[in-house]
Amino acid sequence: MDITEYFPKAYAINLTSRPDRRREMDRMLQRMGLSADGGWVEYFPGVKVNSADGFRNAGVRGCFLSHLGVYKKALDEGLPNVLVMEDDLEIEPDFMEKSATLVEALRRHENWGFAYFGHILEDDPRHDPASPLRVATGTIMMGHFYAINGPVLPRLVRFFEDVLKRPPGHPDGGPMFNDGACNMFRARNPDVLTLVAQPNLGRQRGSRSDLSTQWFDKIPGVRELAETARSLRRHYRI
DSSP: OOHHHHSSOEEEEEOTTOHHHHHHHHHHHHHTTOOBSSSSEEEEEOOOOSOOTTSSSHHHHHHHHHHHHHHHHHHHTTOSEEEEEETTEEEOTTHHHHHHHHHHHHHHTTTEEEEEEEEEESSOOOOOTTOSEEEOOSOEEEEEEEEEEGGGHHHHHHHHHHHHHSOTTOTTOOSOOHHHHHHHHHHHOTTSEEEEESSOOEEEOOOOOSSSOOGGGSSTTHHHHHHHHHHHHHHHTO
């Protein structure tokens, strides 16, 4: 059994205002032999809002609502689990070759809650060559390529919806990055087992961010040069 058989659906979050990212994502999926929109991977329309409403900025709020939208859709469809991707994801070329081993590890941990295939760990524990997945308990950043097991979804949706109702800085979790919300949820629910891939199997592709735009992304002409530089960096992996 490979990853496309174990996960019935993979959602790729993409803002309609970012066709550049969708094109990059399409090309990457094609290289891996995967199809999008109608196939195993389905694009989920990212949420775009005009106000921060307690979040750091409108982009962070939109990202939070986009991930929550995926969770709710998976829950409504009764999926046994769901794989979530952001549209600036670059999956390692050998991911599909490793997918059967990854699925075997997931099935051994049948009560897993989160599985991060792409990640940055705050306290990176020692690599265990005996398994492609290992248990993680610390902070995990960059939730751009991760999975959630179906039984966890109802609790996670409730938590995210409660976050939206609370003021910033609330001790039980107010408006924050979706990564932070997942970390707080995991900390408040220690029974939810979190696994991380070793080595990391997905990184973020260099592209203009919708969460915190740099000054050079705001100036026509300079913006295009910045995109060219990012493309070269991706190609040569520098």
